[in-house]
Amino acid sequence: xxxxxxxxxKEIFKxxxxxxxxxxxxxxxxxxxxxxSEKIKTFKEALKKAGGKSFEIQKEQIAKKIxxxxxxxxxxxxxxxxxxxxIIEKKDIEKAYDLKDIDVAVVQGDMGIAENGAVWCxxxxxxxxxxFFIVKTLVVVIKKENILNNMQEAYENIDIxxxxxxxxxxxxxxxxxxxxxxxxxxxxxxxHFVFLV
Amino acid sequence: MSHKDKAKEFLKDISFASWQxxxxxxxxxxxxxAVKEIKEWEELRKKxxxxxxxxxxxxxxxxxxxxxxxxKNGMVIHYAKDALEHNKIVFDILKKYGVKKVVKSKxxxxxxxxxxxxxxxxxxxxxxxxxxxxxxxxxxxxPSHIVLPAIHLKKEQVGETFRKFLKxxxxxxxxxxxxxxAREHLREKFLSADAAITGVNFAISENGSFVVCTNEGNAxxxxxxxxxxxxxxxxxxxxxxxxxxxIFIRLLARSATGQAITTYTSHYxxxxxxxxxxxxxxxxxxxxxxxxxxxxxxxxxxRCGACMNTCPVYRRSGGHSYxxxxxxxxGSLLGSSRDLKHNGDTVxxxxxxxxxxxxxxxxxxxxHQLLSYRKEYVDKGYLSLTKVKIxxxxxxxxxxxxLTKIVFKILKIIxxxxxxxxxLWGKGRELPNFAKKSFREIYKESQNEKF
Numbered sequence: 118x119x120x121x122x123x124x125x126x127k128e129i130f131k132x133x134x135x136x137x138x139x140x141x142x143x144x145x146x147x148x149x150x151x152x153x154s155e156k157i158k159t160f161k162e163a164l165k166k167a168g169g170k171s172f173e174i175q176k177e178q179i180a181k182k183i184x185x186x187x188x189x190x191x192x193x194x195x196x197x198x199x200x201x202x203x204i205i206e207k208k209d210i211e212k213a214y215d216l217k218d219i220d221v222a223v224v225q226g227d228m229g230i231a232e233n234g235a236v237w238c239x240x241x242x243x244x245x246x247x248x249f250f251i252v253k254t255l256v257v258v259i260k261k262e263n264i265l266n267n268m269q270e271a272y273e274n275i276d277i278x279x280x281x282x283x284x285x286x287x288x289x290x291x292x293x294x295x296x297x298x299x300x301x302x303x304x305x306x307x308x309h310f311v312f313l314v
Numbered sequence: 315m316s317h318k319d320k321a322k323e324f325l326k327d328i329s330f331a332s333w334q335x336x337x338x339x340x341x342x343x344x345x346x347x348a349v350k351e352i353k354e355w356e357e358l359r360k361k362x363x364x365x366x367x368x369x370x371x372x373x374x375x376x377x378x379x380x381x382x383x384x385x386k387n388g389m390v391i392h393y394a395k396d397a398l399e400h401n402k403i404v405f406d407i408l409k410k411y412g413v414k415k416v417v418k419s420k421x422x423x424x425x426x427x428x429x430x431x432x433x434x435x436x437x438x439x440x441x442x443x444x445x446x447x448x449x450x451x452x453x454x455x456x457p458s459h460i461v462l463p464a465i466h467l468k469k470e471q472v473g474e475t476f477r478k479f480l481k482x483x484x485x486x487x488x489x490x491x492x493x494x495x496a497r498e499h500l501r502e503k504f505l506s507a508d509a510a511i512t513g514v515n516f517a518i519s520e521n522g523s524f525v526v527c528t529n530e531g532n533a534x535x536x537x538x539x540x541x542x543x544x545x546x547x548x549x550x551x552x553x554x555x556x557x558x559x560x561i562f563i564r565l566l567a568r569s570a571t572g573q574a575i576t577t578y579t580s581h582y583x584x585x586x587x588x589x590x591x592x593x594x595x596x597x598x599x600x601x602x603x604x605x606x607x608x609x610x611x612x613x614x615x616x617r618c619g620a621c622m623n624t625c626p627v628y629r630r631s632g633g634h635s636y637x638x639x640x641x642x643x644x645g646s647l648l649g650s651s652r653d654l655k656h657n658g659d660t661v662x663x664x665x666x667x668x669x670x671x672x673x674x675x676x677x678x679x680x681x682h683q684l685l686s687y688r689k690e691y692v693d694k695g696y697l698s699l700t701k702v703k704i705x706x707x708x709x710x711x712x713x714x715x716x717l718t719k720i721v722f723k724i725l726k727i728i729x730x731x732x733x734x735x736x737x738l739w740g741k742g743r744e745l746p747n748f749a750k751k752s753f754r755e756i757y758k759e760s761q762n763e764k765f
Contacts, residue, residue: 125393125394125395125399125597126393128395129393129395129549129595129597129601130374130377132597132601132602132604132605133373133374133377133549133601133604134374135601135605136601136604136605136610137605138370138371138372138373138604138610139371140368140371140372141364141367141368141370141371142368143364143365143368143554144361144364144368148354148357148358148361148561149354150354151352151353151354163574166574167573167574167575167577213538213539214505214539217505230575232351232352232564232574233574233575234574234575235574235575235579240586245538245586246534246538246586247535247538247539249534249538250531250534250535250538250578251535251538251539267560267564268559268560268563268564268575269557269560269561269564270560271560272556272557272559272560273557273560275556277521277523277556277581277583278521278583280583281583281584281585281586282580282581282582282583282584282586283580283581283583284534284578284579284580284581285563285575285578285579286577286578287573287574287575287576287577288577289577290529290530290531290577290578291529291530291577292445292446292493292529292530293462293571294444294445294446294449294462294463294464294493295445295449295464295467295469295472295489295492295493296337296467296468296469296472296489297337297340297341297462297465298469298489298490300489300490300493302493302494302497303445303493303497303529303530303531303532304443304497304500304501304504304530304531304532304534304535305530305531305534305535305577305578306531
């Protein structure tokens with residue numbers, strides 16, 4: 118198999134070379150992208166449009182807010198120091214599959230993007246990346262000062278090689294595959310909260 | 315059956331055809347609103363066009379760079395010349411890891427290669443996990459749109475399918491209810507699958523990572539719950555830098571569905587502990603397109619579907635009237651590049667109004683290419699004999715000015731009197747009223763007035 122693998126690569130590259138395309142130079146100039154005078158407000162509006170909810174709160178109040186929102190009988194897993202896991206013990210989670218009955222996950226986000234309401238999360242401190250998708254409710258905590266204007270700023274600020282996996286999440290999962298009717302809660306989270314601290 | 319004949323079938327149910335037209339126009343309108351929110355939109359398109367054109371002009375270099383970096387990240391790279399080799403590679407990987415059940419997210423490439431029937435034939439269970447794709451998989455149909463694969467179905471038809479396969483309640487066709495049922499059904503599949511197959515939206519050569527965009531989170535569920543991820547991509551999916559994602563992510567969802575960004579934009583950089591990522595890089599006719607200079611730009615396509623939503627012909631003929639796996643304006647080009655004789659009649663399924671060019675986020679000159687393919691189609695002798703005869707007569711008449719003058723005068727009198735059935739152009743459309751005076755007459759008069 119190894120040989121045929123290299124053989125196909127050779128043939129494809131030969132065909133590419135044969136086309137003998139003249140190089141089109143890459144334009145290195147940057148675009149002046151839209152910036153927003155009220156980034157937090159714009160972020161919150163964009164998130165709302167994408168079906169998510171946001172709260173501006175003090176860091177110390179996160180725990181209280183979580184228990185207020187979800188009560189005491191929900192299975193909560195937290196990757197934020199201030200919040201205690203509820204019912205679930207992290208040491209009991211040995212594989213991604215074990216996350217299947219968790220109701221709420223609280224994770225740290227690195228940044229938020231005003232133009233689209235997305236937050237950037239990575240798996241640096243998270244053992245299973247399934248956590249972002251498998252739970253019913255995802256709570257992402259980000260610092261207000263980490264809200265950026267647009268995607269170009271986002272990619273300038275992400276050190277993408279620091280993690281194995283990273284994802285922009287904007288709102289709960291959704292689909293409109295049946296007659297273009299928007300339905301919230303396709304395969305990923307049904308609810309999506311962003312706490313701005 | 316030709317596109318024309320299939321379109322005729324589609325238009326028999328005129329109320330459904332109108333519904334489809336409106337549903338697609340609704341998506342197009344949402345796109346317009348989303349686009350207007352970005353004042354630098356045209357600059358973004360120009361930039362995206364340049365990045366894609368540049369990358370395609372140096373494809374060998376960027377593929378090598380991507381491979382080298384992806385390998386450093388611990389991913390395994392395979393190359394496939396054609397669809398069959400792609401399918402065999404995917405099967406061999408699955409076999410090696412003893413996979414019986416695989417969850418798949420949307421990938422037009424695997425549709426193009428007909429991966430599902432290949433794997434099923436080998437005894438592997440393949441579950442399409444995008445809701446629209448799952449619906450059509452259960453129904454044994456093909457996608458009719460690259461972003462909205464089940465846009466050709468009404469909720470009653472989906473309800474009927476789910477009743478049969480998912481045991482949903484009789485008569486309940488509520489989209490929310492049906493989506494919930496699919497969520498339960500597919501969650502069980504995600505939790506029990508052995509591997510995940512996804513497409514690739516963008517592969518970044520500078521760090522060997524790739525990006526997959528979904529709204530449902532199906533690609534993400536699949537890849538994060540199984541230990542083997544096979545990502546399939548065409549050779550044209552490469553972009554050079556991470557910073558270029560800032561351009562393309564802004565363009566993609568706004569063009570496709572009018573969203574500011576898809577719900578999930580996932581960046582696969584390194585495999586998680588104890589998991590494997592294999593990438594299959596596929597040619598399947600793409601390198602051949604590189605050598606046809608006037609058509610090379612169609613390789614820039616990022617599969618947003620905007621050209622379909624805006625196309626007056628696509629909207630009124632439905633995706634299934636196109637023979638190639640990708641329908642609509644861009645599909646007519648891609649299909650023709652593969653098999654002009656078989657797919658080429660779709661290059662005539664266009665009014666050349668140019669709306670597709672205007673919405674295309676990477677500025678593909680779609681109508682120019684359609685026109686070039688028309689020429690090639692005629693030159694190769696694929697045009698029907700009737701049309702050839704008509705064109706020959708027209709050529710003769712138009713190359714003799716005196717004759718043209720007489721023929722036009724006669725036509726002006728006769729055409730409005732002809733019964734509709736005798737006028738090929740009169741089918742399904744009204745002939746506009748003829749002007750009282752011809753251009754020639756008006757021109758002559760104005761000349762007389764002047765001098």
